[in-house]
Amino acid sequence: xxxxxxxxxxxxYGPVEVMRNIDLAIEDGEFIVLVGPxxxxxxxLLRMIAGLEPISEGEFLIDGQRMNEVAPRDRDIAMVFQxxxxxxxxxxxxxxxxxxxxxxxxxxxxxxxxAEAARTLGLTALTKRLPKALxxxxxxxxxxxxxxxxxxxxxxxxxxxxxxxxxLRVEMRLEIARLHQRLKATMVYVTHxxxxxxxxxxxxxxxxxxxxxxxxxxxxxxxxxxxxxxAQFIGSxxxxxxxVTPAEGGITLRNGTTIGFSPAVPAAxxxxxxxxxxxxxxxxxxxxxxxxxxxxxxxxxxxSDTNIYVQVEGIGPLMLRQHGHLPLRxxxxxxxxxxxxxxxxxxxxxxxxx
Amino acid sequence: MNPALTTxxxxxxxxxxxxxxxxxxxxxxxxxxxxxxxxxEGTALWPSAMTLDNFRRVLTQTDFLSYFTxxxxxxxxxxxxxxxxxxxxxxxxxRFHFRGKPVIIAVMLVTQMFPLLMIIAPIYSIIAKLGLLNxxxxxxxxxxxxxxxxxxFLMQSFFDGIPGDLEEAAMIDGCSRFxxxxxxxxxxxxxxxxxxxxxxxxxxxxxxxFALMLISSNDTMTFPVGLLTFVSxxxxxxxxxxxxxxxxxxxxxxxxxxxxxxxxxxxxxGAVKG
Numbered sequence: 001x002x003x004x005x006x007x008x009x010x011x012x013y014g015p016v017e018v019m020r021n022i023d024l025a026i027e028d029g030e031f032i033v034l035v036g037p038x039x040x041x042x043x044x045l046l047r048m049i050a051g052l053e054p055i056s057e058g059e060f061l062i063d064g065q066r067m068n069e070v071a072p073r074d075r076d077i078a079m080v081f082q083x084x085x086x087x088x089x090x091x092x093x094x095x096x097x098x099x100x101x102x103x104x105x106x107x108x109x110x111x112x113x114x115a116e117a118a119r120t121l122g123l124t125a126l127t128k129r130l131p132k133a134l135x136x137x138x139x140x141x142x143x144x145x146x147x148x149x150x151x152x153x154x155x156x157x158x159x160x161x162x163x164x165x166x167x168l169r170v171e172m173r174l175e176i177a178r179l180h181q182r183l184k185a186t187m188v189y190v191t192h193x194x195x196x197x198x199x200x201x202x203x204x205x206x207x208x209x210x211x212x213x214x215x216x217x218x219x220x221x222x223x224x225x226x227x228x229x230x231a232q233f234i235g236s237x238x239x240x241x242x243x244v245t246p247a248e249g250g251i252t253l254r255n256g257t258t259i260g261f262s263p264a265v266p267a268a269x270x271x272x273x274x275x276x277x278x279x280x281x282x283x284x285x286x287x288x289x290x291x292x293x294x295x296x297x298x299x300x301x302x303x304s305d306t307n308i309y310v311q312v313e314g315i316g317p318l319m320l321r322q323h324g325h326l327p328l329r330x331x332x333x334x335x336x337x338x339x340x341x342x343x344x345x346x347x348x349x350x351x352x353x354x
Numbered sequence: 355m356n357p358a359l360t361t362x363x364x365x366x367x368x369x370x371x372x373x374x375x376x377x378x379x380x381x382x383x384x385x386x387x388x389x390x391x392x393x394x395e396g397t398a399l400w401p402s403a404m405t406l407d408n409f410r411r412v413l414t415q416t417d418f419l420s421y422f423t424x425x426x427x428x429x430x431x432x433x434x435x436x437x438x439x440x441x442x443x444x445x446x447x448x449r450f451h452f453r454g455k456p457v458i459i460a461v462m463l464v465t466q467m468f469p470l471l472m473i474i475a476p477i478y479s480i481i482a483k484l485g486l487l488n489x490x491x492x493x494x495x496x497x498x499x500x501x502x503x504x505x506x507f508l509m510q511s512f513f514d515g516i517p518g519d520l521e522e523a524a525m526i527d528g529c530s531r532f533x534x535x536x537x538x539x540x541x542x543x544x545x546x547x548x549x550x551x552x553x554x555x556x557x558x559x560x561x562x563x564f565a566l567m568l569i570s571s572n573d574t575m576t577f578p579v580g581l582l583t584f585v586s587x588x589x590x591x592x593x594x595x596x597x598x599x600x601x602x603x604x605x606x607x608x609x610x611x612x613x614x615x616x617x618x619x620x621x622x623x624g625a626v627k628g
Binding site: 050051052071072073077078079081083085087088089098099102103146150 | 517519520522523524525526527528529530533537538541542
């Protein structure tokens with residue numbers, strides 16, 4: 001059980017600054033997901049927490065103790081790597097019990113802990129196998145088992161599911177969620193997959209080019225993104241963004257339609273602004289009298305949902321997602337309306353207007 | 355696969371093996387040929403009579419055993435010292451970034467570019483001033499120095515083939531860097547160590563040039579130099595020379611037999627890494 005504090009952390013490689021001003025407090029038992037595109041610094045941040053990368057500036061504390069200079073092995077954390085990093089020359093049982101072996105733990109105690117972890121993860125039949133004789137999912141379980149046996153203050157996960165196929169990924173995701181519920185340990189999880197982030201996290205930290213963009217619960221990020229980057233990163237399919245100009249009591253789209261605000265009027269709208277609307281929040285309307293009219297370009301029938309790419313007159317392509325099956329064919333004319341309470345507005349820098 | 359292709363493939367391999375092994379076969383053939391038949395049946399594939407006399411005489415009437423022991427001492431020491439240093443250096447090159455690393459690597463490469471002949475005289479003078487002429491340690495030092503660059507690159511490629519995640523996982527599991535090296539990395543490097551040991555051992559075992567220059571006393575002669583003593587002013591004792599050669603092959607063969615399990619694995623993984 002651990003509380004972690006990251007205070008004004010920066011990371012530099014020589015003169016190149018790759019992360020700056022990272023401030024984050026991770027509560028005891030919290031499941032934090034670091035998410036962002038490739039190269040945003042999420043793995044680097046995790047490695048600084050683990051002690052595998054030196055911290056260039058700022059302070060990192062576990063339970064109030066400064067950790068900057070503490071070696072990884074003394075931080076009392078466990079990490080699950082993307083590559084699993086199982087020791088190829090040790091069988092499953094020894095892999096899982098390695099941390100206790102190093103600490104010189106009692107053999108009987110080690111055996112019972114390994115056996116227990118193997119049982120929870122369904123690995124009991126495999127304990128004598130070498131990693132090369134295991135499937136990807138089994139290796140993933142062994143890596144988790146190793147972390148469990150380590151019995152650490154906190155668990156770190158570095159994109160643990162990205163080497164698995166889709167079905168297995170869902171299964172292991174569930175497995176990790178259960179693990180967190182059972183152990184109630186602090187967990188920091190790095191992924192580029194927003195579905196993993198949204199399903200697992202207590203709080204999500206969205207990173208882009210070395211900066212924290214927003215920290216919040218999955219729902220907060222979805223409903224009140226702090227900026228356009230977060231708005232477009234969280235949610236699938238990606239949020240539509242349109243250029244708009246201010247108008248009396250509302251905004252004007254590029255096709256000339258004005259949408260009034262209801263109920264709340266945000267602060268003054270700058271001359272250059274953008275409107276964000278999620279595909280699932282666009283409404284279909286009768287082409288006559290709709291605020292936007294377009295032609296269905298491509299229609300994807302997913303069964304539970306229908307995705308429609310619409311070429312909107314005077315605006316350009318928009319994506320629309322409707323629940324259930326929509327009997328729509330390509331090149332069909334379609335009207336769209338934007339519900340005023342579902343709009344997100346951003347200024348020229350992409351900061352949300354509220 | 356097409357049976358004709360398979361047959362062709364095996365024929366090609368057999369042809370190559372025959373070509374490569376023929377000198378060894380000839381060595382063995384001459385070694386068991388009685389002296390009086392060497393010239394009369396010179397081109398026959400197998401002599402009409404066989405004898406082990408040559409072996410007996412080499413062992414009892416020459417200093418072969420002493421040469422052999424000297425070679426063994428020099429080769430084993432060189433292999434051990436070189437591999438130890440190369441492993442440490444290769445690990446550092448593979449895992450750490452430090453100032454001057456590219457320069458050191460470049461200098462090591464440069465040392466491989468010059469023909470050894472060029473530096474025989476300076477080496478001789480250095481060894482002479484150190485008072486190490488006619489000593490086995492002079493050979494060990496020189497061979498070690500020559501073999502370290504290549505052995506280091508070899509070891510580095512083996513370490514490069516071991517993912518850094520493994521060490522980091524071990525360090526998070528509670529190892530110091532050295533413990534991680536010993537418990538996780540070292541066992542995985544055994545093929546690399548085997549290949550390097552084998553390579554350096556053979557190089558030292560068959561080295562003639564420096565052994566010839568630095569050793570003149572019969573007591574400290576290594577086997578390749580000793581072999582030359584079978585060449586006298588007026589004749590060459592072919593039978594004994596070949597018998598000595600056959601016996602000199604034994605340690606190399608044993609050594610490779612011992613490490614070949616690691617070697618096959620090792621050479622391929624090294625090859626992929628290039």
